[in-house]
Amino acid sequence: MTDPDTALDQDRINEQAADWFARRLDRHEGPGRHLTDVKAEQAFAAWLQADPRHRAAYRFIERTADDITWAHPQSGYVPAASRRARGRAWPRFAAAVAGIAILAGAGVYGAQALNGIHTDVGETRTLTLSDGTQVTLSGKSSIAVHFTGRQRQVVLNYGEAYFDVVHNAQRPFSVVAGGTEVRDVGTQFNVNMRQASVEISVLAGEISVNHPDARTQPVLDAHAGQRVRVALIAARSAAAPAAVRAPELSALAPQEALAIREGRQSYDQTRLVDIVDDINRYYGPGISLADPTAGNQRLTASFMPKDVNAFIAGLPEIASLVVSQSDDGHVVISSRPAPTSSKNGPA
Numbered sequence: 001m002t003d004p005d006t007a008l009d010q011d012r013i014n015e016q017a018a019d020w021f022a023r024r025l026d027r028h029e030g031p032g033r034h035l036t037d038v039k040a041e042q043a044f045a046a047w048l049q050a051d052p053r054h055r056a057a058y059r060f061i062e063r064t065a066d067d068i069t070w071a072h073p074q075s076g077y078v079p080a081a082s083r084r085a086r087g088r089a090w091p092r093f094a095a096a097v098a099g100i101a102i103l104a105g106a107g108v109y110g111a112q113a114l115n116g117i118h119t120d121v122g123e124t125r126t127l128t129l130s131d132g133t134q135v136t137l138s139g140k141s142s143i144a145v146h147f148t149g150r151q152r153q154v155v156l157n158y159g160e161a162y163f164d165v166v167h168n169a170q171r172p173f174s175v176v177a178g179g180t181e182v183r184d185v186g187t188q189f190n191v192n193m194r195q196a197s198v199e200i201s202v203l204a205g206e207i208s209v210n211h212p213d214a215r216t217q218p219v220l221d222a223h224a225g226q227r228v229r230v231a232l233i234a235a236r237s238a239a240a241p242a243a244v245r246a247p248e249l250s251a252l253a254p255q256e257a258l259a260i261r262e263g264r265q266s267y268d269q270t271r272l273v274d275i276v277d278d279i280n281r282y283y284g285p286g287i288s289l290a291d292p293t294a295g296n297q298r299l300t301a302s303f304m305p306k307d308v309n310a311f312i313a314g315l316p317e318i319a320s321l322v323v324s325q326s327d328d329g330h331v332v333i334s335s336r337p338a339p340t341s342s343k344n345g346p347a
Contacts, residue, residue: 017057118142139281285329293335
C-alpha cells in the first residue's frame with residue numbers, strides 16, 4: 001500500500017515537473033525549443049539534481065507530450081510553420097500534460113495517455129501516434145489513447161476511425177469499441193461504431209476480434225478484404241454497457257475498400273438507420289427517423305459527403321420513404337404509407 005505522505009510528495013513533484021515543462025516550452029516554436037534564460041536553466045538543473053524522482057517525473061512528462069503529435073487536417077505530418085502559427089495552444093497543452101502527470105499518482109512512469117481527442121460534426125482529423133501509427137477520425141468522433149511500455153490501446157468512444165498501424169509484436173496494438181476488442185496483426189482497418197453495431201473493415205493485413213464474453217465466443221480472425229460486424233443490444237439502463245451478439249464475418253467488396261480510402265460513403269443493402277448514423281457525423285442540421293419501419297429499410301448507395309443533399313432528395317425515388325426538410329435544414333424521414341384499395345359495391 002502506498003504511504004499517503006509519499007503519494008502527496010509525488011503529486012507535488014509531478015506538479016513541479018509540469019511547471020518546469022511549461023516554463024521551458026517556447027510557445028512560439030512548440031516542444032523542443034527551450035528558453036535560453038541562463039538563470040532559469042541553472043535553477044532547472046539544480047532541481048533535477050536535488051532528487052532522482054525529479055528527473056523521472058520530468059522525463060515522464062516529456063514522453064507524454066511526445067506520445068501524440070497532432071497532424072495538420074487532411075495530412076499526416078505537423079509542419080513547423082503550423083506549429084509556430086499555433087504557438088498559443090502549447091501552454092494549454094502543457095497544462096493538460098500536467099494533469100496527466102498528477103493522475104499518474106505514486107510514480108508509475110512510462111505509462112502514456114491522452115483522453116478526449118475528438119472531432120466536431122463535419123470535421124476530419126489525421127494524427128500520428130508516438131509509435132508512428134496514423135489515425136484518421138471522421139466527423140463527430142472521439143478516441144482515448146492509452147500506451148504503456150508493454151501494450152498500445154486506443155478506445156473509440158464514439159464515431160469512426162481509420163487506423164494504419166505500425167506493427168510491433170512485443171507491444172501489441174488494440175482498439176476497443178462498444179466492448180469489442182480489435183487486435184492488430186500488421187494492419188490497415190476502419191472501425192465504425194454506430195448506435196446498433198460496431199463494424200470493422202480490414203483493408204490490409206489481419207486482425208483478431210475478441211468478443212467481450214470470451215468464455216462463450218472464440219476469437220474471430222479477419223483478413224484483408226473482409227468485414228466484421230458486431231450487433232449491439234440496447235442496454236437495460238444508462239449505467240450499464242450495451243451487450244453484444246456474436247461477430248459476423250462477411251466479404252468486403254473492392255469498391256467498398258476503395259470508398260473507405262477515398263472518404264466515400266458506400267452501402268450495400270445497409271439499413272437506413274445505420275446510414276443516418278453515418279450522415280449525422282458530417283451533416284450539421286441532422287437527420288431524424290420518424291418510425292422504425294423507415295430505419296429498417298435497406299439501401300444500396302454510394303456518394304461523397306458533399307453530395308448528401310442529393311442523396312437525401314433522391315430517397316423517395318429508391319425506397320418507400322417520405323422526406324421533409326425544415327427551414328434550418330433538419331431532415332425527417334418517414335416510411336411511405338401503403339396505398340389503400342377500395343372496392344365499390346353495386347350501384
